[in-house]
Amino acid sequence: MTHPFFTPELRLMLEEEDADGVRAFCETLHPALVAEALAEDFSVEEVWRVLEHTHIRDQAAIFEYFPISWQVTMVEGGGKPHMARLIEAMSHDDRVALLRRLTPRVADGLLRLVDVADRRDIAELFRYAENTVGSIMTTEYAWVPTGLTIGEAIDRLRHHAPDNETIYYVYVLQESTRRLEGVVSLRDLILSQRLVSINEVMDRDLVTLNVTDDREVAAQAIARYDFLAMPVIDDSNRLVGIVTHDDVIDIVVQEATEDLQRQGAVGPITENYLEAGFLDVWWKRTFWLSMLFIAEMLTFSATAYYEESIERIMILKYFITLCIATGGNSGTQAATLVTRAMALGQISVGHWFRVLRHELLMGIAMGLVLGIIALVRCQLVPTEMLRVEGGEDLTHIQIGWVIGQAVACICLVGTLIGAMLPMVFKKLGVDPALASSPFVATFVDVTGIVLYFSIASVYL
Amino acid sequence: MTHPFFTPELRLMLEEEDADGVRAFCETLHPALVAEALAEDFSVEEVWRVLEHTHIRDQAAIFEYFPISWQVTMVEGGGKPHMARLIEAMSHDDRVALLRRLTPRVADGLLRLVDVADRRDIAELFRYAENTVGSIMTTEYAWVPTGLTIGEAIDRLRHHAPDNETIYYVYVLQESTRRLEGVVSLRDLILSQRLVSINEVMDRDLVTLNVTDDREVAAQAIARYDFLAMPVIDDSNRLVGIVTHDDVIDIVVQEATEDLQRQGAVGPITENYLEAGFLDVWWKRTFWLSMLFIAEMLTFSATAYYEESIERIMILKYFITLCIATGGNSGTQAATLVTRAMALGQISVGHWFRVLRHELLMGIAMGLVLGIIALVRCQLVPTEMLRVEGGEDLTHIQIGWVIGQAVACICLVGTLIGAMLPMVFKKLGVDPALASSPFVATFVDVTGIVLYFSIASVYL
Known part of the structure; x- marks a missing residue:
């Protein structure tokens, strides 16, 4: 993949006010590349001067590839009437994402200058909560009525x-109600005879998303x-938008x-990483x-x-630390x-019993190995460490037995907690990813200490 | 999204040997859905019986959606001549992925029954190392010679x-050398006039991948x-394949x-998760x-x-555990x-100095907060815990000062190690993701203990 540095060349063109050169630059290269070159090394004013030389559609294409934080900065530094034209030319999902990030005052001021049809479309998309399908879909799609x-x-x-991203499937709608009847791929359109009815070619067995998913x-x-x-x-089977592969x-990646x-x-x-605000991070x-x-x-x-116990039996x-770390590690692993x-849709909360059984066996099988390692390690402890305040000294076998057993139990319990917590979180409506965070490892840590000393106090 | 259970219906059709029903089932539903229904509840023999009723192209489409481990099982349970036909019909990238997973003996036996052209194509793709672009590309692409x-x-x-996945860009090649001259999207083909030369419409500013990337x-x-x-x-600019969005x-997801x-x-x-082999996991x-x-x-x-020190100053x-956990957590976070x-391409090893400076400031700013929390917490320690064997008791201020300082230093050092290790790993050719694993947290843990006692021994 070629990726030269365009900065000096572009800066020269700006200084020489070479409008044709700047336009050619913006229109020949892929908008993602132009956006990258611009966002890295130019000021807001310079970027606006570069964009002004190109067609509004190209401006929109480039603008959409800026990181959202840079888009916000640019809106604040640009003229409002110009920005309103740009918003009209942007793709429907990207402009809503941008408007969501602006302060309500700025967004309102901008929207007042936007074309009525676009404003209505934006308001429509704005209604959907963030993280729903509605918030990422675009209302630009190719459609034809049935019977053509x-x-x-x-x-x-x-x-x-229509645009590149949205032309590849053509949706067949009942014209009056916008009910979705079928879909034809651009491929099938091209490969079919011109006189055939679209109703014969279209695929009626549609996989659809609901706007609130x-x-x-x-x-x-x-x-x-x-x-x-x-x-x-939507709930009455009307087509309201599409979600495209690039989104x-x-x-x-984001999830x-x-x-x-x-x-x-x-x-x-x-x-x-390098551009995020220091204070925020x-x-x-x-x-x-x-x-x-x-x-x-x-x-x-x-x-x-x-x-x-700690004061009395010095080796404990x-x-x-070792016991605690074992609990934390096995818990994190299972979580x-x-x-x-769960994120990949392989299991759901309904599978909890199968997961529990699986992790129970796994926890035992892993705990055995760790326990044996611990037992062996204990044989190497210096004898003077086996002293007990006001009692008989421990033997190596004794301490090995206690530590080995504690490690095995902690591994098992850590595994079970780690496997069950994400499901409990999911059930409670909390993001299950929190369960694999060190926050829960900490929880397992404390459990580990309690288990460790409980087992020790049984034997010693 | 609708997702009913097809199992009972399909099982009934199999028992009644309802060939038409089975064929309709396989050909109407999306192959991903069919594959899912089949792989979950049917035996290898039953799946083969279902597939046999459909056209070989549909068989291939369904087969490609099976998890790779299930594909391997099916190959072992199916007739070789039939499997050879299936391999001829599979998409070029998927069949190579499957053959890579078979034992060499089975793969060789199969390949001998495959059509010569397909065998050559498979051998071609087999040459590329795993994880390269060559190993995931497909050699099926739509192309036309220049000048049409x-x-x-x-x-x-x-x-x-051509197939759905591969028709949307048409590559324009010099016919004799297969040198890539440009690309036309299916959209542009449809929107242009029939008599225009493709050379005028095609995009010459191509972003390409190299087969060894x-x-x-x-x-x-x-x-x-x-x-x-x-x-x-390839290195002489000849088109050898394409990588598609679905791959x-x-x-x-896999990375x-x-x-x-x-x-x-x-x-x-x-x-x-639920299907992986127990012993392997x-x-x-x-x-x-x-x-x-x-x-x-x-x-x-x-x-x-x-x-x-531990015996003498009992509070230490x-x-x-607290100090160790702080080091581990801050190290994991930065890593x-x-x-x-790095994985998202936002920074590279060359940015190490900027990263170091950034994390130095961040580590100090975070360490200060944690240090202050520790200092406050120490004021709540019961006075009898401040005893020192054979010396004067500590004051709350003293212990707060020591612990606070240790926590701040450990946080800073943990952050720096965590930030630098992924870059060192990358430089050494080791996967940087290992650096955010608990393995490295363990390394930071030990550093934490050393720092903790060193600081304590300066003051106490």
Whole structure:
């Protein structure tokens, strides 16, 4: 993939006011590349000067590829009437995403200058809650009424000339009600005879999305069926929009980023790493670390509770960290697997019993191995560490037995908690990805301390 | 999205040997749905009986949607001649993925029965290493020679009738050398006049992939440019294949799963959670937990090293877990952010200094907050815990000062290690996602113990 640096060349053209050069630059290269070159090294004013030289459709195409935070900055730095024209030319889903990010005052001011039809369309999309299919769909789609011939349908398409992303499926609607009757791919249109009726060619067995579905449902469905786009209907089966494949890749990437970050103990930071605001990131990171820190203080209290045992049997304290870490690791592991399987639609809350049984066996099988490793390690402990205050010294076998058993139990319990928590969270309506976060590992940590000392007190 | 249960109906049709019903079932529903219904509840023999009733192209379409492990089972349970026909009908990328998973003996036996042209094509794709663009591309693409008119190009397409996934871009090649000259989208073909030359309409400014590029490069490029497919060329600029959008979604999902799992302390398990083999999963999970467990034993040694301080100043031991967890959490957090930013192409190893500076400031700003929380918490410690063996008791201020400072330093150092390790790993050719795994958290844990006791020994 070629990716040269255009900055110096473009800067020169700007200085020389070479309008043709700038236009050629914007219109020949892929808008994603132009957007990247512009957003990195130019000021808001310079970017506006570059865009002004091109057709409004090209401006919109480039503008859509700017990161959303940069789009917001540009709106604030640009003339409102110009921005209103740009919004009219943007794709319907992208402009709603932008307007959602503006302050209500700025958005209102802008919208007042926008064409009535577009304003109505924006208001329509605005109604849908974030993270629903409605919030990511676009209302630009290719459609024809039922009963046309293939030839008539193609002529209609020629006339409307929809965008690249939205032309590949042509939806067949009942004209009066906009009820969705079928779909024809552009491929089938081209391969069929012009005189055949579209009703004969269209596919009636449609997989559709509902406008209120979660956007992850759209992502899963498109990934599963390999569609380029999916129709979105409302409760009376009317076609209200489509979700396209490119939005789905963005969603998949974004959801994966959020899951990874949540698992890595940081609130979702979807902006570019180096460009995100320092204070914002600082707060998101500090908040999580502080919450974890405060939760982890419970280990202080738990350990202090067993003070007497710790003082008496000196070796116990050296194994605390190890036991705690085992619980945290096995819990995180199980939670990660279950959370991801739920996110990919492989299991649902209804499978909880199968998951529990599976993890019970798995926890026992893993705990055995860890327990044996611990038992072996204990044989290597220096003998002077086996002293007991006011009692007989421990033997290596004794301590090995206790630690091995504790480690195995903690591994099992950590695994079970880790596997069940994501499902409990899901049931309660909380994001299950939180369950694989260190926050829950902390919870398992404290359980680990309690188990450790309980088992120790049985034997010692 | 509708998703009824087809199992009982289909089983009935099989029992009644209702060939027409089975065929209608397979041909009306989306192959993904059919594959799902079949793979869940039927035996290998039953699935083969269902497939036999349909056209070989439909069989291939359904077969491609089976999970790869189920495909392998089916190959082993099916007749070889039949399987050879199926392989001829499968899409070129999917069949290579399947053959890679078979034992060489089975694959060879099968290939000998496959048509010569297909066998050559398979051998061609087999040459490319896994995880390269070559290994995920398909050699089925729509192309026309330079110099045709739009009308001639459309007629050619009608004649060849390529698949849905591969028809949407038509590549324009120099016929003798297969050098890639340009691309026309199906949209532009339809919207242009039949008599215009394709050379006037085609886009010459192509974004291409090289056949040896990493497959993640393909995923990033398609996500960035919103393409339906991208052309893959070899070093002499000849078109050798294309990568399609649906493969990219699969890659994005799979890479995210692997990253999440690695971060969650488990070797990549890409099979379905409930279907993956118990022993295989057990080994992958136990291996990681054991490695972590053994690494975590270093905390035993590190703690034992500071035995004397621990015995003398009794409060120190109660804060060990807290300090260790802080290091682990802040390290994991920074590593997650940096790893994900690298995976999304936002930063590269060359940015290490900017990242270091950024994380230095961030680490200080976060450490201050945690340090203050620790300082406050220390004021609430019961006075009898402040005893020092053979010395003067500590004051609350003293212990607060020590713990606060230790927590702040550990947070800073954890953050820096966490941010730098993914870049070091990348530089060394190791997968940077390993750096956000608990394995590295363990490393930070030990550093935390050392820092904690070093700071304590300065003041106490």
